[in-house]
Amino acid sequence: MSLKNLQIFQPLNREKNRFVTPLKAPPSALSRHISKSAETLVATTRCGKEIKSRKARSTEQPGSGGLPPLAHNWPDDVSLRSRSRNGSGSSRAGSVDRSTRGSTTNLNSDEDNINVVVRVRPVNDQERSRGEREVLEFPGKGQVICPGTAPGQKHKEDVLEYSGVKRLLEMAVEGFSCTAFCYGQTGSGKTHTLTGPPGLVERGASPFTPEHGLVVRSFVYLFQLIRDRPDCHFVLKASFLEIYNEKVIDLLNPGTVKKPLQVRWSKDSRSFYVENLFTVDCEELDDLFAVLEEGTRNRAVGSHSMNAHSSRSHTVLSVRVRRDVRSERDVTCSTHGKINFVDLAGSEMTKRTHSTGKTLEEANNINKSLMVLGYCIAQLSDGKKKGHIPYRDSKLTKLLADSLAGNGVTLMIACIAPTRSNLSESVNTLRYAARAKKIKSKPIVKIDARDALILSLKREVELLQAENQHLRTALHVHIDYSMDPSGERDMTPRIESNQLHQLGQSELVRLVQLHMAESAALRRENRELFAARDLLLRDHELVTRENERLLKKLEDVNSVCIRSPIIPAQPTYSEASTKEPDVWTNPSVSSANSTTSREKFKT
Ligand SMILES: Nc1ncnc2c1ncn2[C@@H]1O[C@H](COP(=O)(O)OP(=O)(O)OP(=O)(O)O)[C@@H](O)[C@H]1O
Numbered sequence: 001m002s003l004k005n006l007q008i009f010q011p012l013n014r015e016k017n018r019f020v021t022p023l024k025a026p027p028s029a030l031s032r033h034i035s036k037s038a039e040t041l042v043a044t045t046r047c048g049k050e051i052k053s054r055k056a057r058s059t060e061q062p063g064s065g066g067l068p069p070l071a072h073n074w075p076d077d078v079s080l081r082s083r084s085r086n087g088s089g090s091s092r093a094g095s096v097d098r099s100t101r102g103s104t105t106n107l108n109s110d111e112d113n114i115n116v117v118v119r120v121r122p123v124n125d126q127e128r129s130r131g132e133r134e135v136l137e138f139p140g141k142g143q144v145i146c147p148g149t150a151p152g153q154k155h156k157e158d159v160l161e162y163s164g165v166k167r168l169l170e171m172a173v174e175g176f177s178c179t180a181f182c183y184g185q186t187g188s189g190k191t192h193t194l195t196g197p198p199g200l201v202e203r204g205a206s207p208f209t210p211e212h213g214l215v216v217r218s219f220v221y222l223f224q225l226i227r228d229r230p231d232c233h234f235v236l237k238a239s240f241l242e243i244y245n246e247k248v249i250d251l252l253n254p255g256t257v258k259k260p261l262q263v264r265w266s267k268d269s270r271s272f273y274v275e276n277l278f279t280v281d282c283e284e285l286d287d288l289f290a291v292l293e294e295g296t297r298n299r300a301v302g303s304h305s306m307n308a309h310s311s312r313s314h315t316v317l318s319v320r321v322r323r324d325v326r327s328e329r330d331v332t333c334s335t336h337g338k339i340n341f342v343d344l345a346g347s348e349m350t351k352r353t354h355s356t357g358k359t360l361e362e363a364n365n366i367n368k369s370l371m372v373l374g375y376c377i378a379q380l381s382d383g384k385k386k387g388h389i390p391y392r393d394s395k396l397t398k399l400l401a402d403s404l405a406g407n408g409v410t411l412m413i414a415c416i417a418p419t420r421s422n423l424s425e426s427v428n429t430l431r432y433a434a435r436a437k438k439i440k441s442k443p444i445v446k447i448d449a450r451d452a453l454i455l456s457l458k459r460e461v462e463l464l465q466a467e468n469q470h471l472r473t474a475l476h477v478h479i480d481y482s483m484d485p486s487g488e489r490d491m492t493p494r495i496e497s498n499q500l501h502q503l504g505q506s507e508l509v510r511l512v513q514l515h516m517a518e519s520a521a522l523r524r525e526n527r528e529l530f531a532a533r534d535l536l537l538r539d540h541e542l543v544t545r546e547n548e549r550l551l552k553k554l555e556d557v558n559s560v561c562i563r564s565p566i567i568p569a570q571p572t573y574s575e576a577s578t579k580e581p582d583v584w585t586n587p588s589v590s591s592a593n594s595t596t597s598r599e600k601f602k603t
Contacts, residue, residue: 115167115411116437118430120418121189127419134418136426165214166221168339171409172321173225173234175335175445179342179403180214183432184415185425186346187307193413194343198309201296207289214413215317215341219288222319222339233324236282240295241274243395244313245365251295251315253278263398272391272398279320292317302359310346312362314369314396317341335445340403344370344396347425369394374432380405381438407444412436457515464522471529 123134137145168178182190195201196213207216226234240251247260262275282288300312321337345366372394379389391401403410414433416426503511 115409116414116433117411118414118416118433119189119193120416121192123418124187127417127421130421132419132421135420135423136416136418165218165411168409168411169218169222169225171443172319172337172339173222173229173323175321175323175337176443177338177340177402177408178410179340179400179408180218180411180413181340181342181344181400181403182413182415183344183436184346184429185417185422186310188346188415188417188422188425188429190346190413190415191309191311191343193415194341195292195296201293204293207285215292216289218339218341219285219292219319222288222321223285229323231325235322235324236288237279237320237322238282238288238291238318239277239279239320240291240315240317241277242295242299242313242315243369243399244300245362246369246395248274248395249313250274250276250278251298252280252291254298263395271402274399282319288319300362302362307346311343312345312359312366314345314366315343316399317343337445342400342403344373347428349425369396372397373400376401376404377432377436377439381435403441405439405441407442409443410439410441457512457519461515461519461522464519464526468522468526468529471526471533474533 120136123132165180168180172178182193184190191198192213194213194215196209196211196216200209200211201216205212207220209216222236226236241261242249242251248256248263249260250256261277263272264275265271266273280287280291282291295315295317299315302310302312318338318340321339323335323337324332325335326332345362347367347370372390373396375393376389376391376397389401389405391397397404402408412433414429416422416429
């Protein structure tokens with residue numbers, strides 16, 4: 001896997017503090033610069049023109065669906081700002097250009113990297129009142145330069161790689177397990193990125209309010225995707241939980257505050273899950289929005305000197321997408337996709353946040369679980385180390401295990417603050433982002449085992465039928481199935497695909513058994529036909545050999561005849577088949593032709 005989509009989220013107008021459209025760069029427009037001497041990694045995009053045209057496409061609305069466009073009211077001229085100092089926008093001296101031109105994301109490829117994007121929030125009022133200003137630099141081409149915190153210190157640059165949440169949603173609809181998570185220090189804009197400014201969701205603002213974050217926009221896009229697929233039947237279910245002080249609380253079931261939920265290991269799916277988590281059927285966009293609203297109201301929020309609305313817990317909002325689709329063999333297959341939105345609580349330097357008492361306890365738990373997450377990311381990103389990954393050391397890593405290195409597709413949104421006082425944390429976040437980018441997962445589509453079994457049996461039956469038909473034609477065998485004494489043929493009932501889901505467990509078991517019996521009968525017939533063919537081939541070979549033996553004998557006789565002045569020789573079979581039967585002339589009679597004829601026989 002190589003670099004794919006690179007994105008930077010940046011405020012369009014820092015003074016007005018506006019939200020920014022994510023920009024999607026084409027895979028072909030990416031290159032990566034690595035400067036080992038400065039221990040830096042910089043991701044760059046190559047061509048502004050390409051970026052613009054791709055952006056125009058990425059905001060295209062698939063079908064009307066009665067919904068306003070996703071980019072509704074979003075600023076247009078966005079967001080990968082190039083404030084190139086040297087005009088070229090390339091990294092500094094010593095950098096090596098490792099172009100990844102033409103790299104694409106192949107959903108069928110075995111492995112996929114975690115996609116990483118970076119979002120830089122604007123300078124906030126508190127920082128402005130302290131006289132702080134933005135110190136991060138964006139020379140263009142996807143780079144962020146974090147100037148050294150001390151004089152003489154080398155400048156740090158970190159890799160910024162990005163992707164779009166739209167791709168994740170499209171994959172979730174196809175049956176992949178997807179996760180978008182925000183990572184960064186406290187107050188860096190994680191919650192803002194996902195759900196917009198504080199109070200917006202809780203107020204129940206319309207889903208089309210432009211201030212909404214990625215979650216609501218994703219919901220809108222998800223419903224657009226669903227409406228664009230009238231050939232499929234979709235079932236959406238949502239759940240919302242938080243991990244507060246290492247306890248899992250169902251945000252849709254406040255009773256669990258007193259009785260936290262358990263995280264268990266499923267042998268079947270080979271992943272962790274939360275027992276007894278409440279899930280809500282969501283038929284409409286409003287249902288999804290209601291889940292978000294209810295959960296956001298219930299989540300733990302506190303205040304400290306760096307953020308008046310600081311999340312004190314990690315939250316996981318999951319939308320499961322079941323898609324029933326009629327396959328080419330008239331079987332209805334169900335895929336089970338998922339999209340998780342994870343809002344991590346921010347790491348805190350308690351000296352800076354002045355946390356005490358309850359807030360301090362929360363901060364310690366947050367930092368501890370983030371440390372385990374960081375350790376897992378470091379282990380996973382180091383391709384050489386194949387040691388133990390300590391997922392079990394925190395609830396957060398248990399629940400993210402599959403997203404980090406399992407069969408899921410993951411997008412990490414690294415959030416950073418733009419000011420000097422936050423530089424060391426920003427560099428840390430970018431370092432983790434660069435590490436996370438190296439992690440590989442193996443995305444797979446989850447399909448119902450029952451449907452997959454029926455489909456594969458049907459495929460096998462069809463293949464066997466075709467092969468048997470071919471053999472029968474080749475062997476000139478005619479079988480009247482209505483007369484089949486075994487009575488095994490044609491007894492599998494033809495079930496309409498849309499009826500499959502109405503069948504009870506016992507009926508389904510019977511159906512599978514019938515398919516298996518039909519397949520077994522076909523295999524038996526297939527074996528018999530192959531045996532008959534082998535027998536015929538053997539007979540044919542015997543006849544051919546006998547034929548050759550006789551021909552040889554005839555040739556021997558002929559050679560004797562040629563030498564005899566009184567017995568006329570007979571033509572060989574091959575000679576006879578190619579020549580007129582009685583053009584043969586006895587060499588003893590016609591001396592003029594004798595040499596030629598003899599030579600002919602020898603050949
Ligand atoms: N892109 C942005 N545009 C405008 N305001 C922003 C932006 N990002 C963050 N903010 C503001 O900065 C403040 C802190 O942001 P937010 O609460 O999202 O941070 P956080 O990373 O979630 O912090 P914590 O980890 O403490 O929960 C909020 O008031 C938020 O509205």
